[in-house]
Amino acid sequence: MTERRRTWHPPSFIAWCAVIFITVLMLGLGLWQLQRLAEKEALIARIAESAARPPARLLPLTEAALRASGFMKFQVQGEFLHAHEMHLAARYYKNQLGYQLLTPLRLLDGRILLTNRGWVPTNLKDPAKRPETLVEGVQYYTVILRTDRDHTPFTPDHDIPDNIWFWRDIATMKEVTGLDLLPVSADIISTNADPEEFPIPGDGTFALRNDHLGYAITWFMVGLAAIAVFFFYHWRPAERK
Numbered sequence: 001m002t003e004r005r006r007t008w009h010p011p012s013f014i015a016w017c018a019v020i021f022i023t024v025l026m027l028g029l030g031l032w033q034l035q036r037l038a039e040k041e042a043l044i045a046r047i048a049e050s051a052a053r054p055p056a057r058l059l060p061l062t063e064a065a066l067r068a069s070g071f072m073k074f075q076v077q078g079e080f081l082h083a084h085e086m087h088l089a090a091r092y093y094k095n096q097l098g099y100q101l102l103t104p105l106r107l108l109d110g111r112i113l114l115t116n117r118g119w120v121p122t123n124l125k126d127p128a129k130r131p132e133t134l135v136e137g138v139q140y141y142t143v144i145l146r147t148d149r150d151h152t153p154f155t156p157d158h159d160i161p162d163n164i165w166f167w168r169d170i171a172t173m174k175e176v177t178g179l180d181l182l183p184v185s186a187d188i189i190s191t192n193a194d195p196e197e198f199p200i201p202g203d204g205t206f207a208l209r210n211d212h213l214g215y216a217i218t219w220f221m222v223g224l225a226a227i228a229v230f231f232f233y234h235w236r237p238a239e240r241k
Helices: 013-054 063-067 170-177 212-234
Strands: 006-008 074-080 085-091 096-107 112-121 139-146 181-189 236-237
Touching: 013 212, 063 181, 074 112, 074 181, 085 112, 096 181, 112 139, 170 181, 212 236
Parallel strands: 112 181
Antiparallel strands: 006 236, 074 096, 074 139, 085 096, 096 112, 139 181
């Protein structure tokens, strides 16, 4: 039994368009993931560098300097404006659903910084059920400035009437509260927080997923597979006459 000779069968115009489109698309997605990989690695390095430094004592004065200080630690002093407390959903602590309390902090210099005080369970959303959390007077905290994007196109819309927010939408929060909030927010951090006292602040660590290299390889492989299928489909045994 002899093997039939393989010949090149000219692809149709639609086949050419399809393989070129798929190849270019997969190449673009792969390159985009490599770009995201570089950005994520730079962010991880920046977070690690900031974590190793002691907190600075002076919060930057200009908007540009504030926006450039993401993930840096600072010591701040001020009074909470509890009347404008907001609730960030949906947040989990040890697999329990709850909210993070976003409360404006009026700094000693008069500026107002939106702070994430920490987590409370859903049954303590109402401040009246936790009067002990409504601390008065000047408070002293170590915070991490947050300038990173914390939402996607799939993030739900805020439930403003019920005071439930799904991301730190400072522009809208300024309108709702009537406060001149700074253009960045901050997470209050503590390494010895009592899990029995609310709100429970974060410890300043961030677990960032970095799967971009795997995604890039996947897209590149899909593109190569499309080329291989295209080639072997059209380089096939000659049809018998």
